Amino acid sequence: MSKHSPDADVAFIQALAELLNKNDLTELSVKREYGEDDSLEVRVVKQANIVTTTMAAPMMAAAPMAAAHAPAPMAAPAAALSEDPAQHPGAVTSPMVGTVYLAAEPGAAPFATVGTTVTEGQTVLIIEAMKTMNHIPAPKSGVVKRILVADGNPVEFGAPLMIIE
Numbered sequence: 001m002s003k004h005s006p007d008a009d010v011a012f013i014q015a016l017a018e019l020l021n022k023n024d025l026t027e028l029s030v031k032r033e034y035g036e037d038d039s040l041e042v043r044v045v046k047q048a049n050i051v052t053t054t055m056a057a058p059m060m061a062a063a064p065m066a067a068a069h070a071p072a073p074m075a076a077p078a079a080a081l082s083e084d085p086a087q088h089p090g091a092v093t094s095p096m097v098g099t100v101y102l103a104a105e106p107g108a109a110p111f112a113t114v115g116t117t118v119t120e121g122q123t124v125l126i127i128e129a130m131k132t133m134n135h136i137p138a139p140k141s142g143v144v145k146r147i148l149v150a151d152g153n154p155v156e157f158g159a160p161l162m163i164i165e
Contacts, residue, residue, distance in 0.1 A: 009040055009130075013096065016044045017157050040130075044097070045156055085148055085160035092139060092162045094155045098129035102151040110151075116144045118164060125149075125161060138164055 016028055032040040085091055094100070102110040102125050112124045123135040124144070146163040149155060 010096075012040070013042055013044070013157070016042060042097075085146070085163060086158065088160070088163050090140070090142060090145065090163045090165045091160045092124060092136065092164060094127060094157060094159045094161055095136070096127055096129045096134065097157050098127040098134070098155060100149045100151070100153055100155045100161065101126040101128065101133075102147070102149075112138075112144045112147075112162070114144055114147060118142065118144060124164075127155065136161070140164060 012032065016030060019025075019028065027043070027045045029043045030041070032042070034040070086093060102112075104111070104126070111122075111126075112118055118124055118138040119141045120139065121137045124138045125136050127134045127136055142164040144162055145165050148160050148162055155161065
């Protein structure tokens, strides 16, 4: 059985992200060995201006389950191109690299949709990382104005996920 803790892994990943920013790097890949069949592979990538265009494209071609979200994000494409969603004061950003899910399970109602009022601490989506489902809470109370990711898509550390105002 492994003697390392998930909290230590999260701290390690956060330290890598800080190292990436401090040294003006765009990508960092590390493999940490804990034992014979126990290791952690981390790849941290910074995408400055690419995030906006990369995240906008999946919204336009959303899966059938996310089709209910398509009209609201498409209502403000000019705003999406003129401002960086990650810099918005109401941005909820990804704390990790993983796969984002808008609902608890396939076919279930999404945690939040555009126009939904959420309270601080309420789960707004899930990010699966290393086969662990991580509930992402709303950092503040407000109304979901935009959802910037599509269900089942990969997300990077720091990528904007949604806007809450």
